[in-house]
Amino acid sequence: MRYGRELLKGSTEHLILSLIGQEPMYGYRLIKEMEKRSGGYFRFKQGTLYPALHRLEKDKLIQGKWERLPNGQERRYYYLTELGQRALDEKRAEWEGFSAAVNLVIEPANLAEV
Amino acid sequence: MLPELRRYLINISLNSRLDPREDGDVVRELQTHFEDEIEELCEAGFSDREAVDMATRRFGSARDIGRELYEVYSGGTWLQALLAGVPHLLIALTFALHLWRTSYWLIFVSLVIGGVTLYAWRRGRPGWFYSWLGYFSMVSLAVAFLVIFVAERVLPPLVLGNNALWVVIVVYVGVALCLMGYIVIRVVRRDWLFASLMLLPFPVLFVWFVALERDMGLMDYPRHGFQGGDLEVAFTFLALGGVSAAFIRLKQRHLKVGILSIGTLFILAMIWRFTENGFHPVICFLLALFLTILVMSPAVLQCRVRRWREEVEASDRALPEKVWERQ
Known part of the structure; x- marks a missing residue:
């Protein structure tokens, strides 16, 4: 579990960019969406999400805008910027390379081939 | 809520x-x-x-x-770091080019400092603003002394009376200190480190005054200038600019505290090195201790202000929603 938390810590920004890249979202929805899509695996101290969001915004990878919901409440939606899209593409490529390499190492079938 | x-x-x-x-x-x-x-x-x-x-x-x-x-927010950009260093660079330039005797230049510098400070105050008081605020309070002090000086000549005893100048000066110094205290408390409510950044030029000026008074007498300085030129004074303000810029760039709090305290000691050492005979080691140690305490004193002030606010908060649960929102 501790290992999983460490992995999550290193991938938070990648996950945030991926979710926002699919659809603009506000903080609370992002957390719920991450929990739902990971089947509850990615459950973390919710407050850590906001410094991460603001860091990404400061790096101009995402942009936050206050928007009014149909019920009159306001929420701060985050949008992926062009720079963010490029960073996301890079991170995705990195992740694919990394996970493919890890699979090659840990899959028993690959051991047999060697 | x-x-x-x-x-x-x-x-x-x-x-x-x-x-x-x-x-x-x-x-x-x-x-x-x-x-x-x-x-x-x-x-x-x-x-x-x-x-x-x-x-x-x-x-x-x-x-x-x-x-x-x-x-996330504490590390400023290079531009913000430069802006934090500019007021010190202006003062350094004033001495390096011997412009401190030129009234037009002094008026220009005062106007720039006043203008930028007021502009930054209205734009949400970003971190770099606090190094301007320190000089701004000095400029207001200087302007008030100028007003007293002129008043003394234009409105002779008829209006001001005998020894009135001293009364005015004492009252003014009292008011100026109260105003300064008020500004420091306001700044401390946000972050004591900004108050320290704001106070940074004061110890430097203080040590220069002590050194000049000892070496030649302050009143003679305007006539003869400092031995070996104004360049040494300029160097210390240049170093102050460097310290302020580094302070704005750094993200971690402990590094900011480090650069302020080490920077102050380094600049004091520079002054000690530049003055003709240096200071006696004990005097030097006491000065360094006193001035480091002065720069770090806003930390203590912040603890007191926060404790006071907590007490008010605890004793008055019926405060309106917005009261806690700072400034």
């Missing part, structure tokens, strides 16, 4: 030490998060109080989140 939640958000706000505009935006965003979370928990059957308790536990330590937010 329940008081527990309000206190929790205040705690995040106090630890993040953001400028009022950023702070308002961040707190509002976190508030909307809790609205959603608490609503969901209440729908699941929890009471308001239980929902707040659970939501804040899920959110994490207010202090840690505040500190993380602080690190």
